[in-house]
Amino acid sequence: MKKLDIACIIDDDKIFTYVLTKQMKVVDFCENLLVFHNGLEAVKYLKPILESPEVLPDVILLDLNMPIMDGWQFLDEFVKFKVTKKITVYIVSSSIDVTDHAKAATYKAISNFYIKPISRENLEEMLAEISA
């Protein structure tokens, strides 16, 4: 499996992002990792670099419940981006609410929906899918 160049986590849960980061290292998930604690931080970061595919992430692991700008609001901004690179988006959330899952299905940009906790196998699965 090919290691990803840049991965991105958007999640307000600091313990989760810490542990996920460690897991990514274990499975050799990516070369570089970006971590944002809400949607707005991510938008602010990504917007100016849309024209530069070499610094854009290959994958975004997106939480839904976050302060300031949640996962849905981020997605609404994200779909407006004119991205110059294929960015795979996974929802990584604790929500088992069917309405959230149904809503996720309406976004073309979302490739899959993972329910926390995330295992190493989950990460390997993502890796396989993206590099396929």
Next chain:
Amino acid sequence: MHKKLELYEKVTPLAQLGIWQRNLITGEIYWNKYVREIYEVGTDDYLTLEEAGRFYVDGPAVRTLLELAASTKEPQEGEFKMLTAKGTFKWVRLRVDSEHENGECTSIFGTLEDITTQVNMIRALEEREEKFHQAFDYAPIGMAIVSTEGHWIKVNNSLCSLLGYDEEEFLKHTFQDFTHPDDLDIDLNYMHRLLRDEISSYNMEKRYFHKDGHQIWIYLSVTLVRDADNLPMYFISQIKDITERKRSMEILLRERQRLDNIIKSTQVGTWEWNILTDETLYNKRAAEILGYKPNEIVANTMTAWHDFIHPDDREINWAELEKCFKKKEKFYACECRMKHKDGNWHWVEIRGKVVNWDDGDKPLLMLGTYANIHERKAMEQERKKAMEVISGQNGRLLNFAHIVSHNLRSHTGNIQMLLDMITHEQDEEEKEKMMQMLVINTSNLQQTLSHLNEVVDVHGNGDYNKKTLSLQQEINRMLDVLSQSLRQVNAKQTVEIKQDLFIRYDPAYLESILLNLMTNCIKYRDNERQLHIRIKAYDNGDTKVLEISDNGIGIDLDLHGHKLFGMYKTFHNNTDARGIGLFLVKNQVDAMGGKIEASSRIGEGTTFKVEFS
């Protein structure tokens, strides 16, 4: 003798009696003038017996009579038809006697009388009698001659076959024997009035018993025949079988009664609408549904009825009618409010169907009903309200279940991942760090559980400890509690309560609501300017309203409005934000049956408006 002759001469003209004599010895003939008039011969003509005999249609019979008189020496009499000299048919009565001398008949004499008129009359009478008998016997309806006591004297064939008796059996009975006991008194009463000459005839419907026992309905017409002295002789009865008519009538009446009962028991008002003329007929109940007596309401046109419909419901009513008129729907049905006499709007269900169309498919006549559905409608609305409450509660419960699931999962997921990492971690320092995180995570879990407990408390069993509270007092108390924090940020407060308001509320909830909203004002103040908290309370008639406004940083409601009151929703980079305060406030306000809403502008401030039910 002479005198007698004179008298005789005088009397004969009165009787117009012809007198004649033939002397059989001398051949001498005497005819008075009436004989000649009867024969219609000349004044001087005398005819021989033979000649005279030719005038009679049955000459030999006349001769026989004359011979009989001569041979028996007894006067004889006969009636004969004759053809006179002028060719007129006449009936005459011939009387003849004879005189004898030495055993020999010397003369015959007698009278001749023109009885044509009497004979014709009798013939006519006989003919009439015959015709009557024919009519009587073979009349298609029953006819009878009945004695003044009620005995059948004569009955016709129709009557016999109607009652199943033959004539002989009839004549042994009275009409009373065959009459249904319930109808007898009326009949007898009529009969007696007829006999007393109070009435000239009577008609009635009554029942007879057939010979085999079944009832027969008949229409009876009775007249009384009186003699010359006006004394009652007998009754003539005409009897018509109306059993069939009566049966159809009874069926019809029963049907009608059944229909009436159905209409009455279903409590529907009925109407019939001539669509071309707008003329409308309605029953009593139709008027009653709107609280009127039938003659009180002016509703002889459908337009008048439609004027009773609530203005907001008229359009839908017309739309439904149109559908029916254009044959898009078979039936017209509409629920609408109609103005009751008491001034209130009552829910009425109108239904109808076009029963007559012209050739061009234009509706001509429509029949329909009004049904009072006020109670059903009220119940429906109550049920709808209850459903809203229940589905609201359900929604909140489901939401709560998701919150519980989500929030517990976040923590347990972390714990699971941490434990997994710890077991694989070689670096002791890293292990220690992750152990620290595990501790933090566990305490977060504890905190979440206590939050959930708070929420469960709000959703409790609905057995709230409501008390009458003074809003003014409670607000002042909370400002007191927060006075330290308010002083710290140098906040300014304005309380605008014109008149103290009292509400029935759970004291703990009111405290929580006030505390959370006021604390939010402090938490989300704008550091660029002095915090100003404005608290207003007023009564707007239906509800009592509390408004808490600040001049803080504000919330972007376009972005966050839909989840403003959600659990663990935070909207600022504020470390104090727990995402639980507004969620609890919302749940507490809902639980008390009130409403809460927010308005805000970024950089200007936020207002929360609480309506107490």
